[in-house]
Amino acid sequence: MPQSPVLRAAYRARAAAADLAPLPRAAKDDVLLAIADALEVRTREIVEANAEDVAKAEEAGTSEAIIDRLTLTPERVRAIAADVRDVVRLPDPVGEVVRGSTLPNGLELRQVRVPLGVVGIIYEGRPNVTVDAAALCLKSGNAVLLRGSSSAYKSNVALVTVLRDAVGGAGLPADAVQLVPGESRESALELMRARGQVDVLIPRGGAGLIRTVVEQSTVPVIETGTGNCHVYVDEHADVDLAVDLLVNSKAQRPSVCNAAETVLVHQAVADAFLPRALRALKEAGVTVHGDEAWAKAGAAAGVEVVPVTMDDWDTEYLSYDIAAGVVPSLDYAVQHIRTWSSGHTEAIVTRDTAAARRFVAHVDSAAVMVNASTRFTDGAEFGFGAEIGISTQKLHARGPMGLPELTSTKYVVTGDGHLKGGPIP
């Protein structure tokens, strides 16, 4: 057994993962139902523990938005339990045969989905992530190491206690769900260096957290979440539709990663589009950070336009702000997007099939929308049922990550005593 508490937790998680991997769906669904029931039965102890975290955050003068994300009410605990029951209804990815064939020598080859093993989640002060992540990991046969924010420590301890009791009560190893011991930065670093013990780390939170994990981790990481998303209004766009789509992409819920942060407009359609877009954005409460063309249109329309800077092109506002430029061509828009995008979601508005094909082919992001709002990049919208995050990297998973993205595969090869270089048996 290793000395450090974090490595000991990882070691126990590995042992639990070995027990979880071969479980059939029914056994995993039973555990999830037991968890949902236990959350409801033990709501009071969860809410009481959470109240201590909230009181501490209020004393520390934490902002209202962050306290809101931290707070658990009986209604919210019920909603979390309902989310767990939704995971029960999702198909089990484990055991799916991804490809298979009979080889020329008669060997039967099958590539089968298997759990990843031990999944580490590093996240910030949202206690609902504790349960969501555990439910998705258990359903996909993985053990999970949860490393939440110290601001939610008491809430997480209470939630993980309920989870572990339910897992243990169902006859499975409680160590399939563990809170990483210690609230210190060192314990997070230890988790990031536990290569060989932890199969993947998924950071969920702000850009700073994700950068730290990517730089420090020797465990493979899946980057999630940063969304500097673009809407490009093509010269062949329907202007009305483009205005609606821009406002929806930006303002329907600006605080999330799939909200638009930049709009680029083909110069051929600028005269028609800019005045109407400015009025509609103003009505939606959005401040435009625009280039000269936007500034001029703003002056003419009586709408204030803040001068755009290089920093604006690089910014994920997550607020009622948008960077705005006019471009001479679709290719110029693509080049701008390739330069500044975080690779999450970009949309084109056009009636021209050739323009749509060219945009889709040349933009290199997790999701490309043609005449649809950027806000649709989402596991639930895509029909995946639940998501553990939205990957903005290219390896293993890209875009919304559902249950299949929490699996690996294994080749199973069956023969009759087949020898390499030998006769076919």
Add this chain to the structure above:
Amino acid sequence: MPQSPVLRAAYRARAAAADLAPLPRAAKDDVLLAIADALEVRTREIVEANAEDVAKAEEAGTSEAIIDRLTLTPERVRAIAADVRDVVRLPDPVGEVVRGSTLPNGLELRQVRVPLGVVGIIYEGRPNVTVDAAALCLKSGNAVLLRGSSSAYKSNVALVTVLRDAVGGAGLPADAVQLVPGESRESALELMRARGQVDVLIPRGGAGLIRTVVEQSTVPVIETGTGNCHVYVDEHADVDLAVDLLVNSKAQRPSVCNAAETVLVHQAVADAFLPRALRALKEAGVTVHGDEAWAKAGAAAGVEVVPVTMDDWDTEYLSYDIAAGVVPSLDYAVQHIRTWSSGHTEAIVTRDTAAARRFVAHVDSAAVMVNASTRFTDGAEFGFGAEIGISTQKLHARGPMGLPELTSTKYVVTGDGHLKGGPIP
């Protein structure tokens, strides 16, 4: 433009990758055919450059096996060109629709294969890897940064010159294929830290090289190659078949990663199996490093058995040696394998379907063989045509990696002006 030569190369590779990504198959196949032709036409300059590397290696007293791997003859260059033509015949993974559906709101969702972008290969003194890796990367629409061994530097310069001339001659950016500038350790380290510029690093070589890349790299890495493979002879094994399968797994070509390194035998079949296995292994030139049961059987059969140590269980011999133990049960064998295996390939020999199912379910390796030699874990044997390596990690790719494993995916979503939360258009 960045200051460092390595980062400048990565920057140019990114630009080239943007041009390669949307290319149709025909354009990529034409480049590969031009490369194959150029390799044959310019064989002389390649072999001459290689002769300088070989002379230097001979002066340095390099072992014959390593010099053999380094050496290029006109025949070997022709074989390399033939391998490139084989890649032409493989289907293009780019553009494959991996999944797709029409969402309830009418949005059309497609998940499409796209190139990874810039692939870095760090490898040792085999100049054929230079061309193999470049061909596979180009076919899958990726730019490639090649970082070979300094012992093959002149050969690699000559080969990459031929490759770049052929790529440029076909009207594509020559920077799609680049040798990483500099032979120093620092240049390799810079490549490993070029996260954001390089999409994935694939080390090909010995365990030391792979460990360094895994530990130093901030670029995502795919671990390849280490194979501490096991053969388990079950109590329900056909003894004749088990002996043949063990000898084939161990001795058919001991220097490769899918050769067996340990045999575990169920005690119920040990009396029947051990004497015959010992004689067959001796005949094949294999030294057995055995536990007490094997030692006793060796003494009785007049075959020398070296006492096995903990280190032996952990060793990828790549030679005519095998570690050997007798185990009380299938579960004990599985536990041994989970403890010591590198996660490459394990085989069970049994006539019992329940034992086969249990072994397959509980062994956590890239490939599990039932009554087949471990030697079959191979891209060519699996029908993938060519392989860039055999991944022993769980993220992104596991087992033999063909062209699809050199791709990512992108979601393309097409609508008629769909707004989140809005009416269906």
